[in-house]
Amino acid sequence: MSAKRKMLLTGAGGGIGRSIATLLLSSDWRIVGLGRDPVRSEFSQKEFTQATIDLSDLAHLPEQLRLVASEHGDIDSVVCAAGVGRFGSLEEFSYEQIRELIDINLTSQLYVVRAFLPLLKRRGRGDVVLIGSEAALAGGARGAVYSATKFA
16 A cells, blocks of 8 residues: 655645645645635544645745745645635725735736646656636636736
8 A cells, every 4th residue: 555645735725725635635635724824624634634824925925835845845736726806896905905816816816836846847847737727717897906816
């Protein structure tokens, strides 16, 4: 029997991330879930480890990710499922709101991959998956900002 694989998963506490965690935990994976809010205790604490990190805090994110990487050097896969969806016409968004969507949906996910890519390379294998959205291909007038961040 082979050792269980280990995944770093952003957005494990909601929507797509929660579904990914549920499926893979039932398939003999171990998961390190990154997110700003604690994940409900529905996951086995033996196979699921929570790392509470605010992905929108880009100033502190690299150091926080370095600490997680130092604790979990046996990561096999990185899946970025975190994201926020805010909708409205472009002129309804403040510049700060636009920056926030870009920071969370794109920049923070790239920071995560950058932090864990050296581990995957050292191990000689690994997977990186960035979850997008069909909105990237078929955006609408009220989804311009969200669609752009998911298409980037």
